Amino acid sequence: MEKAKIAVIGAGPAGIAVGVEAKAHHISPTVLFEKSEAFCDTIQRLYRPGKRVDAVYRKMVVKPLGICQFDTESKEDFLKRMEAYIRDYELDIRYRSEVNAVQKADGVYRLRVGSDWVLEAPIVVVAIGIFGKPRKPDYPIPKEIRERVFFEAPCECPQEGRVLVVGGGDTAAETACFLCEGCEEVYLSYRRPKFFRINPVNLELLEKKAQTGKVQLMMNTDIDHLEPDPQGVKVVFKDGQEMVVDRIYYCLGGSTPAGFLRSIGVEFQDGKPVMDKYYETNLPGVFLAGDIALEKGSIMAAFNTAHIVVKRILEKYGDLIR
Ligand SMILES: Cc1cc2nc3c(=O)[nH]c(=O)nc-3n(C[C@H](O)[C@H](O)[C@H](O)COP(=O)(O)OP(=O)(O)OC[C@H]3O[C@@H](n4cnc5c(N)ncnc54)[C@H](O)[C@@H]3O)c2cc1C
Known part of the structure:
Protein backbone atom coordinates (compact mmCIF):
# COMPACT_ATOMS: atom_id res chain seq x y z
CA MET A 1 0.00 0.00 0.00
CA PRO A 134 -26.26 22.43 3.32
CA ARG A 135 -28.43 23.07 6.38
CA LYS A 136 -32.13 22.59 5.63
CA PRO A 137 -35.27 23.73 7.45
CA ASP A 138 -37.03 21.37 9.88
CA TYR A 139 -40.32 21.29 7.95
CA PRO A 140 -40.68 19.00 4.93
CA ILE A 141 -40.48 20.30 1.36
CA PRO A 142 -43.49 18.87 -0.55
CA LYS A 143 -42.29 16.94 -3.61
CA GLU A 144 -44.47 18.98 -6.02
CA ILE A 145 -42.37 22.10 -5.34
CA ARG A 146 -38.90 20.60 -4.97
CA GLU A 147 -37.60 22.00 -8.24
CA ARG A 148 -38.49 25.49 -7.00
CA VAL A 149 -36.64 25.19 -3.68
CA PHE A 150 -32.84 25.61 -3.52
CA PHE A 151 -30.34 25.12 -0.72
CA GLU A 152 -27.40 26.73 -2.49
CA ALA A 153 -26.89 30.29 -3.68
CA PRO A 154 -27.61 30.56 -7.43
CA CYS A 155 -24.67 31.01 -9.82
CA GLU A 156 -26.95 32.40 -12.53
CA CYS A 157 -29.70 34.90 -11.95
CA PRO A 158 -33.19 33.96 -13.18
CA GLN A 159 -34.46 36.72 -15.48
CA GLU A 160 -37.99 36.95 -14.09
CA GLY A 161 -40.22 36.06 -11.20
CA ARG A 162 -40.85 36.59 -7.53
CA VAL A 163 -38.25 35.03 -5.27
CA LEU A 164 -37.75 34.59 -1.54
CA VAL A 165 -34.33 34.32 0.09
CA VAL A 166 -34.25 32.86 3.61
CA GLY A 167 -31.39 33.59 6.01
CA GLY A 168 -29.58 36.37 7.83
CA GLY A 169 -25.91 35.98 6.94
CA ASP A 170 -23.59 37.24 4.23
CA THR A 171 -24.66 34.60 1.74
CA ALA A 172 -28.33 35.52 2.16
CA ALA A 173 -27.52 39.22 1.70
CA GLU A 174 -25.34 38.60 -1.36
CA THR A 175 -27.93 36.27 -2.87
CA ALA A 176 -30.76 38.78 -2.41
CA CYS A 177 -28.68 41.58 -4.02
CA PHE A 178 -27.62 39.30 -6.87
CA LEU A 179 -31.20 38.17 -7.61
CA CYS A 180 -32.23 41.82 -8.06
CA GLU A 181 -30.28 41.76 -11.33
CA GLY A 182 -33.00 39.69 -13.00
CA CYS A 183 -35.98 38.94 -10.79
CA GLU A 184 -38.96 41.28 -10.63
CA GLU A 185 -39.52 40.93 -6.90
CA VAL A 186 -36.98 39.84 -4.29
CA TYR A 187 -37.89 39.21 -0.65
CA LEU A 188 -35.53 38.38 2.19
CA SER A 189 -36.99 36.63 5.22
CA TYR A 190 -35.01 36.60 8.46
CA ARG A 191 -36.32 35.41 11.78
CA ARG A 192 -34.61 38.09 13.88
CA PRO A 193 -35.53 41.78 14.12
CA LYS A 194 -32.03 42.94 13.04
CA PHE A 195 -29.12 41.60 11.02
CA PHE A 196 -26.07 41.05 13.20
CA ARG A 197 -23.85 38.69 11.23
CA ILE A 198 -23.61 40.50 7.90
CA ASN A 199 -20.36 42.32 7.14
CA PRO A 200 -20.56 46.12 6.66
CA VAL A 201 -20.05 46.01 2.87
CA ASN A 202 -22.87 43.52 2.31
CA LEU A 203 -25.10 45.30 4.81
CA GLU A 204 -24.65 48.62 3.01
CA LEU A 205 -25.39 47.04 -0.37
CA LEU A 206 -28.46 45.29 1.02
CA GLU A 207 -29.77 48.43 2.71
CA LYS A 208 -29.39 50.36 -0.54
CA LYS A 209 -31.41 47.71 -2.38
CA ALA A 210 -34.01 47.82 0.38
CA GLN A 211 -34.23 51.63 0.26
CA THR A 212 -34.81 51.57 -3.49
CA GLY A 213 -37.43 48.85 -3.08
CA LYS A 214 -35.44 46.26 -5.00
CA VAL A 215 -35.31 43.94 -2.00
CA GLN A 216 -38.18 43.75 0.45
CA LEU A 217 -36.83 42.95 3.88
CA MET A 218 -39.11 40.71 5.96
CA MET A 219 -37.56 40.93 9.42
CA ASN A 220 -38.93 38.92 12.33
CA THR A 221 -40.51 36.37 10.04
CA ASP A 222 -40.25 32.66 10.53
CA ILE A 223 -41.57 30.14 8.02
CA ASP A 224 -43.94 27.51 9.38
CA HIS A 225 -44.30 25.43 6.23
CA LEU A 226 -44.46 25.44 2.44
CA GLU A 227 -47.35 24.29 0.25
CA PRO A 228 -47.71 23.68 -3.48
CA ASP A 229 -49.68 26.46 -5.20
CA PRO A 230 -50.89 26.78 -8.82
CA GLN A 231 -48.69 29.92 -9.06
CA GLY A 232 -45.59 28.37 -7.47
CA VAL A 233 -44.83 27.93 -3.78
CA LYS A 234 -47.10 29.09 -1.00
CA VAL A 235 -45.06 30.18 2.02
CA VAL A 236 -46.95 30.13 5.31
CA PHE A 237 -45.29 32.03 8.16
CA LYS A 238 -45.71 31.28 11.85
CA ASP A 239 -47.66 34.53 12.37
CA GLY A 240 -50.23 33.38 9.79
CA GLN A 241 -48.94 35.62 6.97
CA GLU A 242 -48.84 33.94 3.54
CA MET A 243 -47.16 34.70 0.23
CA VAL A 244 -46.71 32.94 -3.09
CA VAL A 245 -43.33 32.98 -4.84
CA ASP A 246 -41.78 31.31 -7.87
CA ARG A 247 -38.64 30.15 -6.11
CA ILE A 248 -37.07 29.99 -2.65
CA TYR A 249 -33.37 30.10 -1.86
CA TYR A 250 -32.38 28.93 1.61
CA CYS A 251 -29.01 30.37 2.70
CA LEU A 252 -28.68 28.69 6.07
CA GLY A 253 -25.04 27.59 5.93
C1 LIG B 1 -21.84 31.06 -0.80
C2 LIG B 1 -20.70 31.18 0.19
C3 LIG B 1 -20.01 32.37 0.29
C4 LIG B 1 -18.90 32.49 1.18
N1 LIG B 1 -18.17 33.65 1.20
C5 LIG B 1 -17.07 33.74 1.97
C6 LIG B 1 -16.24 34.90 1.96
O1 LIG B 1 -16.50 35.88 1.27
N2 LIG B 1 -15.13 34.91 2.76
C7 LIG B 1 -14.79 33.85 3.58
O2 LIG B 1 -13.78 33.91 4.29
N3 LIG B 1 -15.56 32.75 3.61
C8 LIG B 1 -16.67 32.64 2.82
N4 LIG B 1 -17.42 31.51 2.84
C9 LIG B 1 -17.02 30.41 3.74
C10 LIG B 1 -15.81 29.66 3.14
O3 LIG B 1 -16.13 29.21 1.83
C11 LIG B 1 -15.43 28.49 4.03
O4 LIG B 1 -15.16 28.96 5.34
C12 LIG B 1 -14.17 27.80 3.47
O5 LIG B 1 -14.41 27.32 2.17
C13 LIG B 1 -13.76 26.65 4.40
O6 LIG B 1 -12.69 25.93 3.83
P1 LIG B 1 -12.53 24.36 4.13
O7 LIG B 1 -11.31 23.95 3.38
O8 LIG B 1 -12.65 24.09 5.57
O9 LIG B 1 -13.82 23.66 3.46
P2 LIG B 1 -14.32 23.65 1.96
O10 LIG B 1 -13.96 24.88 1.24
O11 LIG B 1 -15.76 23.28 2.04
O12 LIG B 1 -13.48 22.47 1.29
C14 LIG B 1 -13.69 21.12 1.60
C15 LIG B 1 -13.16 20.29 0.44
O13 LIG B 1 -13.19 18.91 0.83
C16 LIG B 1 -13.73 18.14 -0.24
N5 LIG B 1 -14.27 16.92 0.37
C17 LIG B 1 -15.38 16.82 1.14
N6 LIG B 1 -15.55 15.54 1.57
C18 LIG B 1 -14.50 14.83 1.07
C19 LIG B 1 -14.10 13.46 1.16
N7 LIG B 1 -14.78 12.56 1.89
N8 LIG B 1 -12.99 13.05 0.49
C20 LIG B 1 -12.26 13.94 -0.24
N9 LIG B 1 -12.61 15.26 -0.37
C21 LIG B 1 -13.70 15.69 0.29
C22 LIG B 1 -14.75 19.05 -0.88
O14 LIG B 1 -15.02 18.64 -2.20
C23 LIG B 1 -14.04 20.41 -0.81
O15 LIG B 1 -13.21 20.67 -1.93
C24 LIG B 1 -18.53 31.39 2.00
C25 LIG B 1 -19.26 30.18 1.91
C26 LIG B 1 -20.32 30.07 1.02
C27 LIG B 1 -21.07 28.76 0.91
Whole structure:
Protein backbone atom coordinates (compact mmCIF):
# COMPACT_ATOMS: atom_id res chain seq x y z
CA MET A 1 0.00 0.00 0.00
CA GLU A 2 1.19 3.52 -0.75
CA LYS A 3 2.65 5.29 2.27
CA ALA A 4 2.63 8.97 3.21
CA LYS A 5 3.62 11.00 6.25
CA ILE A 6 0.44 13.07 6.22
CA ALA A 7 -2.83 12.25 4.46
CA VAL A 8 -5.11 15.24 4.00
CA ILE A 9 -8.79 14.66 3.23
CA GLY A 10 -10.23 17.57 1.23
CA ALA A 11 -8.49 20.13 -1.00
CA GLY A 12 -10.36 23.27 -0.03
CA PRO A 13 -8.62 26.28 1.55
CA ALA A 14 -7.87 24.31 4.75
CA GLY A 15 -6.56 21.18 3.03
CA ILE A 16 -4.42 23.16 0.60
CA ALA A 17 -3.01 25.26 3.43
CA VAL A 18 -2.12 22.06 5.32
CA GLY A 19 -0.33 20.86 2.18
CA VAL A 20 1.51 24.18 1.83
CA GLU A 21 2.61 24.31 5.48
CA ALA A 22 3.66 20.63 5.41
CA LYS A 23 5.66 21.13 2.21
CA ALA A 24 7.32 24.25 3.62
CA HIS A 25 8.53 22.06 6.50
CA HIS A 26 9.65 19.32 4.11
CA ILE A 27 7.13 16.79 5.41
CA SER A 28 7.06 14.46 2.48
CA PRO A 29 5.12 12.70 1.09
CA THR A 30 2.01 14.64 2.02
CA VAL A 31 -0.93 13.50 -0.10
CA LEU A 32 -4.26 15.30 -0.49
CA PHE A 33 -7.50 13.56 -1.49
CA GLU A 34 -10.24 15.60 -3.13
CA LYS A 35 -13.61 14.12 -4.00
CA SER A 36 -14.39 16.47 -6.87
CA GLU A 37 -12.55 17.16 -10.12
CA ALA A 38 -10.98 20.39 -8.95
CA PHE A 39 -9.53 22.02 -5.83
CA CYS A 40 -11.73 24.25 -3.63
CA ASP A 41 -14.97 22.62 -4.71
CA THR A 42 -17.11 24.68 -2.31
CA ILE A 43 -15.79 27.91 -3.80
CA GLN A 44 -15.86 26.72 -7.42
CA ARG A 45 -19.42 25.40 -7.08
CA LEU A 46 -21.19 27.70 -4.61
CA TYR A 47 -19.66 31.14 -5.25
CA ARG A 48 -21.19 32.84 -8.23
CA PRO A 49 -18.88 34.28 -10.92
CA GLY A 50 -17.27 37.55 -9.83
CA LYS A 51 -18.26 37.10 -6.18
CA ARG A 52 -16.22 39.14 -3.73
CA VAL A 53 -14.28 36.81 -1.45
CA ASP A 54 -14.12 38.75 1.81
CA ALA A 55 -11.06 38.45 3.98
CA VAL A 56 -13.24 39.67 6.87
CA TYR A 57 -16.15 37.28 6.75
CA ARG A 58 -19.08 37.20 9.19
CA LYS A 59 -17.55 40.30 10.75
CA MET A 60 -14.56 38.26 11.95
CA VAL A 61 -11.18 39.93 11.61
CA VAL A 62 -8.73 37.04 11.61
CA LYS A 63 -5.03 37.86 11.80
CA PRO A 64 -3.13 35.55 9.45
CA LEU A 65 -0.74 33.18 11.21
CA GLY A 66 0.74 31.09 8.47
CA ILE A 67 1.89 31.07 4.87
CA CYS A 68 -1.53 31.17 3.19
CA GLN A 69 -3.32 34.48 3.36
CA PHE A 70 -5.23 36.87 1.12
CA ASP A 71 -6.90 40.26 0.90
CA THR A 72 -10.47 40.67 -0.32
CA GLU A 73 -10.55 39.83 -4.01
CA SER A 74 -12.78 38.22 -6.64
CA LYS A 75 -13.58 34.52 -6.73
CA GLU A 76 -11.49 34.17 -9.90
CA ASP A 77 -8.42 35.89 -8.38
CA PHE A 78 -8.76 33.86 -5.20
CA LEU A 79 -8.85 30.62 -7.18
CA LYS A 80 -5.74 31.74 -9.12
CA ARG A 81 -4.04 32.32 -5.78
CA MET A 82 -4.91 28.80 -4.65
CA GLU A 83 -3.76 27.38 -7.96
CA ALA A 84 -0.43 29.17 -7.50
CA TYR A 85 -0.03 27.62 -4.02
CA ILE A 86 -0.68 24.18 -5.49
CA ARG A 87 1.84 24.78 -8.28
CA ASP A 88 4.55 26.55 -6.26
CA TYR A 89 4.47 24.01 -3.43
CA GLU A 90 4.01 21.10 -5.85
CA LEU A 91 1.10 19.69 -3.91
CA ASP A 92 0.17 16.09 -4.64
CA ILE A 93 -3.62 16.18 -4.96
CA ARG A 94 -5.58 13.08 -5.97
CA TYR A 95 -8.76 14.34 -7.60
CA ARG A 96 -12.01 12.37 -7.92
CA SER A 97 -10.96 10.57 -4.76
CA GLU A 98 -13.59 10.67 -2.06
CA VAL A 99 -12.27 9.13 1.12
CA ASN A 100 -15.10 7.06 2.57
CA ALA A 101 -13.34 5.29 5.44
CA VAL A 102 -10.35 5.67 7.72
CA GLN A 103 -9.20 2.78 9.85
CA LYS A 104 -6.30 2.33 12.23
CA ALA A 105 -4.18 -0.77 11.73
CA ASP A 106 -0.66 -1.51 12.97
CA GLY A 107 -0.19 2.01 14.31
CA VAL A 108 -1.07 3.81 11.07
CA TYR A 109 -4.28 5.05 9.50
CA ARG A 110 -5.50 3.53 6.25
CA LEU A 111 -7.69 5.49 3.88
CA ARG A 112 -10.28 3.96 1.59
CA VAL A 113 -11.37 5.48 -1.72
CA GLY A 114 -14.18 3.57 -3.45
CA SER A 115 -13.66 -0.03 -2.41
CA ASP A 116 -9.85 0.17 -2.24
CA TRP A 117 -7.63 0.89 0.72
CA VAL A 118 -5.29 3.26 -1.08
CA LEU A 119 -2.85 4.82 1.35
CA GLU A 120 -1.53 4.63 4.89
CA ALA A 121 -0.14 7.42 7.02
CA PRO A 122 0.55 8.03 10.71
CA ILE A 123 -1.13 11.43 10.54
CA VAL A 124 -4.49 12.28 8.98
CA VAL A 125 -5.92 15.78 8.63
CA VAL A 126 -9.63 15.90 7.88
CA ALA A 127 -10.47 19.13 6.02
CA ILE A 128 -13.76 18.28 4.34
CA GLY A 129 -15.66 21.46 5.17
CA ILE A 130 -19.35 21.68 5.98
CA PHE A 131 -20.88 22.65 2.67
CA GLY A 132 -21.23 19.14 1.28
CA LYS A 133 -24.36 19.13 3.42
CA PRO A 134 -26.26 22.43 3.32
CA ARG A 135 -28.43 23.07 6.38
CA LYS A 136 -32.13 22.59 5.63
CA PRO A 137 -35.27 23.73 7.45
CA ASP A 138 -37.03 21.37 9.88
CA TYR A 139 -40.32 21.29 7.95
CA PRO A 140 -40.68 19.00 4.93
CA ILE A 141 -40.48 20.30 1.36
CA PRO A 142 -43.49 18.87 -0.55
CA LYS A 143 -42.29 16.94 -3.61
CA GLU A 144 -44.47 18.98 -6.02
CA ILE A 145 -42.37 22.10 -5.34
CA ARG A 146 -38.90 20.60 -4.97
CA GLU A 147 -37.60 22.00 -8.24
CA ARG A 148 -38.49 25.49 -7.00
CA VAL A 149 -36.64 25.19 -3.68
CA PHE A 150 -32.84 25.61 -3.52
CA PHE A 151 -30.34 25.12 -0.72
CA GLU A 152 -27.40 26.73 -2.49
CA ALA A 153 -26.89 30.29 -3.68
CA PRO A 154 -27.61 30.56 -7.43
CA CYS A 155 -24.67 31.01 -9.82
CA GLU A 156 -26.95 32.40 -12.53
CA CYS A 157 -29.70 34.90 -11.95
CA PRO A 158 -33.19 33.96 -13.18
CA GLN A 159 -34.46 36.72 -15.48
CA GLU A 160 -37.99 36.95 -14.09
CA GLY A 161 -40.22 36.06 -11.20
CA ARG A 162 -40.85 36.59 -7.53
CA VAL A 163 -38.25 35.03 -5.27
CA LEU A 164 -37.75 34.59 -1.54
CA VAL A 165 -34.33 34.32 0.09
CA VAL A 166 -34.25 32.86 3.61
CA GLY A 167 -31.39 33.59 6.01
CA GLY A 168 -29.58 36.37 7.83
CA GLY A 169 -25.91 35.98 6.94
CA ASP A 170 -23.59 37.24 4.23
CA THR A 171 -24.66 34.60 1.74
CA ALA A 172 -28.33 35.52 2.16
CA ALA A 173 -27.52 39.22 1.70
CA GLU A 174 -25.34 38.60 -1.36
CA THR A 175 -27.93 36.27 -2.87
CA ALA A 176 -30.76 38.78 -2.41
CA CYS A 177 -28.68 41.58 -4.02
CA PHE A 178 -27.62 39.30 -6.87
CA LEU A 179 -31.20 38.17 -7.61
CA CYS A 180 -32.23 41.82 -8.06
CA GLU A 181 -30.28 41.76 -11.33
CA GLY A 182 -33.00 39.69 -13.00
CA CYS A 183 -35.98 38.94 -10.79
CA GLU A 184 -38.96 41.28 -10.63
CA GLU A 185 -39.52 40.93 -6.90
CA VAL A 186 -36.98 39.84 -4.29
CA TYR A 187 -37.89 39.21 -0.65
CA LEU A 188 -35.53 38.38 2.19
CA SER A 189 -36.99 36.63 5.22
CA TYR A 190 -35.01 36.60 8.46
CA ARG A 191 -36.32 35.41 11.78
CA ARG A 192 -34.61 38.09 13.88
CA PRO A 193 -35.53 41.78 14.12
CA LYS A 194 -32.03 42.94 13.04
CA PHE A 195 -29.12 41.60 11.02
CA PHE A 196 -26.07 41.05 13.20
CA ARG A 197 -23.85 38.69 11.23
CA ILE A 198 -23.61 40.50 7.90
CA ASN A 199 -20.36 42.32 7.14
CA PRO A 200 -20.56 46.12 6.66
CA VAL A 201 -20.05 46.01 2.87
CA ASN A 202 -22.87 43.52 2.31
CA LEU A 203 -25.10 45.30 4.81
CA GLU A 204 -24.65 48.62 3.01
CA LEU A 205 -25.39 47.04 -0.37
CA LEU A 206 -28.46 45.29 1.02
CA GLU A 207 -29.77 48.43 2.71
CA LYS A 208 -29.39 50.36 -0.54
CA LYS A 209 -31.41 47.71 -2.38
CA ALA A 210 -34.01 47.82 0.38
CA GLN A 211 -34.23 51.63 0.26
CA THR A 212 -34.81 51.57 -3.49
CA GLY A 213 -37.43 48.85 -3.08
CA LYS A 214 -35.44 46.26 -5.00
CA VAL A 215 -35.31 43.94 -2.00
CA GLN A 216 -38.18 43.75 0.45
CA LEU A 217 -36.83 42.95 3.88
CA MET A 218 -39.11 40.71 5.96
CA MET A 219 -37.56 40.93 9.42
CA ASN A 220 -38.93 38.92 12.33
CA THR A 221 -40.51 36.37 10.04
CA ASP A 222 -40.25 32.66 10.53
CA ILE A 223 -41.57 30.14 8.02
CA ASP A 224 -43.94 27.51 9.38
CA HIS A 225 -44.30 25.43 6.23
CA LEU A 226 -44.46 25.44 2.44
CA GLU A 227 -47.35 24.29 0.25
CA PRO A 228 -47.71 23.68 -3.48
CA ASP A 229 -49.68 26.46 -5.20
CA PRO A 230 -50.89 26.78 -8.82
CA GLN A 231 -48.69 29.92 -9.06
CA GLY A 232 -45.59 28.37 -7.47
CA VAL A 233 -44.83 27.93 -3.78
CA LYS A 234 -47.10 29.09 -1.00
CA VAL A 235 -45.06 30.18 2.02
CA VAL A 236 -46.95 30.13 5.31
CA PHE A 237 -45.29 32.03 8.16
CA LYS A 238 -45.71 31.28 11.85
CA ASP A 239 -47.66 34.53 12.37
CA GLY A 240 -50.23 33.38 9.79
CA GLN A 241 -48.94 35.62 6.97
CA GLU A 242 -48.84 33.94 3.54
CA MET A 243 -47.16 34.70 0.23
CA VAL A 244 -46.71 32.94 -3.09
CA VAL A 245 -43.33 32.98 -4.84
CA ASP A 246 -41.78 31.31 -7.87
CA ARG A 247 -38.64 30.15 -6.11
CA ILE A 248 -37.07 29.99 -2.65
CA TYR A 249 -33.37 30.10 -1.86
CA TYR A 250 -32.38 28.93 1.61
CA CYS A 251 -29.01 30.37 2.70
CA LEU A 252 -28.68 28.69 6.07
CA GLY A 253 -25.04 27.59 5.93
CA GLY A 254 -23.75 24.06 6.29
CA SER A 255 -23.49 21.51 9.06
CA THR A 256 -20.66 19.34 10.36
CA PRO A 257 -20.55 16.03 8.51
CA ALA A 258 -20.93 14.19 11.79
CA GLY A 259 -21.66 10.84 10.15
CA PHE A 260 -18.26 10.69 8.47
CA LEU A 261 -16.39 11.81 11.58
CA ARG A 262 -18.26 9.36 13.82
CA SER A 263 -17.67 6.52 11.37
CA ILE A 264 -13.92 7.00 11.66
CA GLY A 265 -14.11 7.05 15.46
CA VAL A 266 -14.10 10.78 16.29
CA GLU A 267 -16.04 11.34 19.50
CA PHE A 268 -18.65 14.06 19.91
CA GLN A 269 -19.67 16.05 22.95
CA ASP A 270 -22.68 18.40 22.93
CA GLY A 271 -22.95 17.88 19.18
CA LYS A 272 -19.36 18.99 18.52
CA PRO A 273 -16.32 16.88 17.67
CA VAL A 274 -13.98 16.45 20.63
CA MET A 275 -10.66 18.22 19.94
CA ASP A 276 -7.82 19.80 21.87
CA LYS A 277 -6.67 23.37 21.23
CA TYR A 278 -4.50 22.16 18.34
CA TYR A 279 -7.54 20.58 16.65
CA GLU A 280 -6.37 17.03 17.41
CA THR A 281 -9.29 14.66 17.97
CA ASN A 282 -9.58 11.81 20.46
CA LEU A 283 -7.81 9.68 17.81
CA PRO A 284 -4.09 10.38 18.24
CA GLY A 285 -2.69 11.80 15.01
CA VAL A 286 -6.11 12.63 13.52
CA PHE A 287 -6.64 16.38 13.24
CA LEU A 288 -9.49 18.51 11.92
CA ALA A 289 -8.83 21.68 9.92
CA GLY A 290 -10.99 24.44 8.44
CA ASP A 291 -14.75 24.75 8.79
CA ILE A 292 -15.28 21.39 10.49
CA ALA A 293 -12.88 22.40 13.26
CA LEU A 294 -14.44 25.81 13.83
CA GLU A 295 -17.54 27.22 15.40
CA LYS A 296 -17.59 30.07 12.89
CA GLY A 297 -15.70 29.26 9.72
CA SER A 298 -14.03 31.51 7.18
CA ILE A 299 -11.21 31.13 4.69
CA MET A 300 -8.65 33.01 6.77
CA ALA A 301 -9.64 31.02 9.85
CA ALA A 302 -9.29 27.81 7.79
CA PHE A 303 -5.77 28.86 6.74
CA ASN A 304 -4.89 29.48 10.39
CA THR A 305 -6.12 26.07 11.56
CA ALA A 306 -3.79 24.53 8.97
CA HIS A 307 -0.83 26.46 10.36
CA ILE A 308 -1.65 25.43 13.95
CA VAL A 309 -2.17 21.78 12.98
CA VAL A 310 1.11 21.44 11.07
CA LYS A 311 3.05 23.22 13.83
CA ARG A 312 1.57 20.76 16.33
CA ILE A 313 2.35 17.76 14.11
CA LEU A 314 5.99 18.89 14.00
CA GLU A 315 6.11 19.34 17.77
CA LYS A 316 4.27 16.20 18.80
CA TYR A 317 4.89 13.74 16.00
CA GLY A 318 8.32 14.88 14.76
CA ASP A 319 9.68 11.32 15.01
CA LEU A 320 6.92 9.90 12.84
CA ILE A 321 7.12 12.38 10.04
CA ARG A 322 10.82 13.01 9.55
C1 LIG B 1 -21.84 31.06 -0.80
C2 LIG B 1 -20.70 31.18 0.19
C3 LIG B 1 -20.01 32.37 0.29
C4 LIG B 1 -18.90 32.49 1.18
N1 LIG B 1 -18.17 33.65 1.20
C5 LIG B 1 -17.07 33.74 1.97
C6 LIG B 1 -16.24 34.90 1.96
O1 LIG B 1 -16.50 35.88 1.27
N2 LIG B 1 -15.13 34.91 2.76
C7 LIG B 1 -14.79 33.85 3.58
O2 LIG B 1 -13.78 33.91 4.29
N3 LIG B 1 -15.56 32.75 3.61
C8 LIG B 1 -16.67 32.64 2.82
N4 LIG B 1 -17.42 31.51 2.84
C9 LIG B 1 -17.02 30.41 3.74
C10 LIG B 1 -15.81 29.66 3.14
O3 LIG B 1 -16.13 29.21 1.83
C11 LIG B 1 -15.43 28.49 4.03
O4 LIG B 1 -15.16 28.96 5.34
C12 LIG B 1 -14.17 27.80 3.47
O5 LIG B 1 -14.41 27.32 2.17
C13 LIG B 1 -13.76 26.65 4.40
O6 LIG B 1 -12.69 25.93 3.83
P1 LIG B 1 -12.53 24.36 4.13
O7 LIG B 1 -11.31 23.95 3.38
O8 LIG B 1 -12.65 24.09 5.57
O9 LIG B 1 -13.82 23.66 3.46
P2 LIG B 1 -14.32 23.65 1.96
O10 LIG B 1 -13.96 24.88 1.24
O11 LIG B 1 -15.76 23.28 2.04
O12 LIG B 1 -13.48 22.47 1.29
C14 LIG B 1 -13.69 21.12 1.60
C15 LIG B 1 -13.16 20.29 0.44
O13 LIG B 1 -13.19 18.91 0.83
C16 LIG B 1 -13.73 18.14 -0.24
N5 LIG B 1 -14.27 16.92 0.37
C17 LIG B 1 -15.38 16.82 1.14
N6 LIG B 1 -15.55 15.54 1.57
C18 LIG B 1 -14.50 14.83 1.07
C19 LIG B 1 -14.10 13.46 1.16
N7 LIG B 1 -14.78 12.56 1.89
N8 LIG B 1 -12.99 13.05 0.49
C20 LIG B 1 -12.26 13.94 -0.24
N9 LIG B 1 -12.61 15.26 -0.37
C21 LIG B 1 -13.70 15.69 0.29
C22 LIG B 1 -14.75 19.05 -0.88
O14 LIG B 1 -15.02 18.64 -2.20
C23 LIG B 1 -14.04 20.41 -0.81
O15 LIG B 1 -13.21 20.67 -1.93
C24 LIG B 1 -18.53 31.39 2.00
C25 LIG B 1 -19.26 30.18 1.91
C26 LIG B 1 -20.32 30.07 1.02
C27 LIG B 1 -21.07 28.76 0.91
